[in-house]
Amino acid sequence: MRWLILYLRSRHAPMALAVAGACAALMWSLWLVTSTTRQVGAPMVVLTVLLTVSALTTTLVSPDGALDRTAALAWAPRRAAHVLAAFLFVAGLLAVTLVTPARFSPALLVARDTAGLLGLTALGATVISPARSWFLPLGWTLAAIVFPGSGNRLAEALTWQGQDPGNSPAMVTALLLAASGLLAYTLAGPARRAMTEITV
Amino acid sequence: MRMVSAAETAPTTHPWAVHAEGLRVRAGRHLAVDGLDLALGTGVHGLLGPNGAGKTTLMRALATVLAPAGGKLSLLGESVDGRADLRRIRRGLGYLPQQFGFYPRFTVREFVEYMAWLKEMPKAAVPGAVQRAIERVGLADRAGKRMKTLSGGMLRRAGIAQAIVNDPEVLLLDEPTVGLDPEQRLDFRELLRDLGVDSCVLVSTHLVEDVVAACTDVVMVNEGRLVYQGTPDDLIARGGTGDAGDSPAERGYSALLRRHRAEAGR
Numbered sequence: 001m002r003w004l005i006l007y008l009r010s011r012h013a014p015m016a017l018a019v020a021g022a023c024a025a026l027m028w029s030l031w032l033v034t035s036t037t038r039q040v041g042a043p044m045v046v047l048t049v050l051l052t053v054s055a056l057t058t059t060l061v062s063p064d065g066a067l068d069r070t071a072a073l074a075w076a077p078r079r080a081a082h083v084l085a086a087f088l089f090v091a092g093l094l095a096v097t098l099v100t101p102a103r104f105s106p107a108l109l110v111a112r113d114t115a116g117l118l119g120l121t122a123l124g125a126t127v128i129s130p131a132r133s134w135f136l137p138l139g140w141t142l143a144a145i146v147f148p149g150s151g152n153r154l155a156e157a158l159t160w161q162g163q164d165p166g167n168s169p170a171m172v173t174a175l176l177l178a179a180s181g182l183l184a185y186t187l188a189g190p191a192r193r194a195m196t197e198i199t200v
Numbered sequence: 201m202r203m204v205s206a207a208e209t210a211p212t213t214h215p216w217a218v219h220a221e222g223l224r225v226r227a228g229r230h231l232a233v234d235g236l237d238l239a240l241g242t243g244v245h246g247l248l249g250p251n252g253a254g255k256t257t258l259m260r261a262l263a264t265v266l267a268p269a270g271g272k273l274s275l276l277g278e279s280v281d282g283r284a285d286l287r288r289i290r291r292g293l294g295y296l297p298q299q300f301g302f303y304p305r306f307t308v309r310e311f312v313e314y315m316a317w318l319k320e321m322p323k324a325a326v327p328g329a330v331q332r333a334i335e336r337v338g339l340a341d342r343a344g345k346r347m348k349t350l351s352g353g354m355l356r357r358a359g360i361a362q363a364i365v366n367d368p369e370v371l372l373l374d375e376p377t378v379g380l381d382p383e384q385r386l387d388f389r390e391l392l393r394d395l396g397v398d399s400c401v402l403v404s405t406h407l408v409e410d411v412v413a414a415c416t417d418v419v420m421v422n423e424g425r426l427v428y429q430g431t432p433d434d435l436i437a438r439g440g441t442g443d444a445g446d447s448p449a450e451r452g453y454s455a456l457l458r459r460h461r462a463e464a465g466r
Contacts, residue, residue: 066297070318
């Protein structure tokens, strides 16, 4: 347990979880105040997932890549657990709203978008750099909400975030992103390019 | 009293703690270590060389941060290549990078403790080892202070504490004396001599004086290759009155470097 607490603190997890919770609470109260229906609108659900996932991005950054890399313990299962825990946190947070006056549902939409966006973030943290990994999910999702594609499989797959939960091309894209992000982050960890290579 | 595990009392089967043959390591696209031969046993080895000589890249390769691009490297008798069990090696490694990142809200004790966990130290041994490492670098009175409140020299010492917390068999210190005041440097030399009794310590520095005072062995590199390996006394003997430098050791350093450059230029 002691290790876990130190690990979570070194990854700024308490702050990230608080920010994610605050984002969800803000969106929840906004809907409660501005709307008369109990069912939260789909764009609002997608936006809330996006915000909470973005808030958790900071936890994918390690304080020092070199010191992490020289650690003796097995990182791979821990990194996988980290990404899965982040998924469960976001999905769980929004599942709690199902018993409140503003429901963030359907559950399949929440699960699909959380998995896809988290995978995309993890992929960015591995390939580009953890510090910049929030940008692609944010830009892509906002574009998908503003210009939702329909009628054509490719357009639906590209604007997967805003599609109906039953839409197959959107589901395929989300699952592909989730699987590749989880796999890349588990095997490789945060990008090493974040550090500068210096020779003296 | 400290428990002694069977692994600690087992006889060493490898002749060198660090053994490199024709080692090549890339820093980005540049081949910073290019055909380096090096064998290091127990003792304190001072790593000298001009800027850009490949010292930090060599350190990073020995710390298993960078994978070798070619040649052979074995650490603690285990060959470091794609298939190596790096975790076993890493348990016996201590590494202080030239610059290191840390969580600013950790206290010194938490920072060193976290690194002890990363080294997979036995749970029961962690608190004692952390306290001992912090005391050895003279930070006992600051152990409860947050990392972000420390001065440059104190951060450096916290970094040294995390590197020695697991009593490593191979200890790699990249520029450990940067930011230390003269008194702390004297204490650090004392610590180095102490550490070198039963482990292999490699210290990279620009201060020739530190090497002469605290090292049993001098390793000099230039342009990614080994230029010289010998005792500090021998290094001093290499310098003549005509060589640049304010002390005999500095003159020895200049003489060796000048001769190597002349040979390379030929």
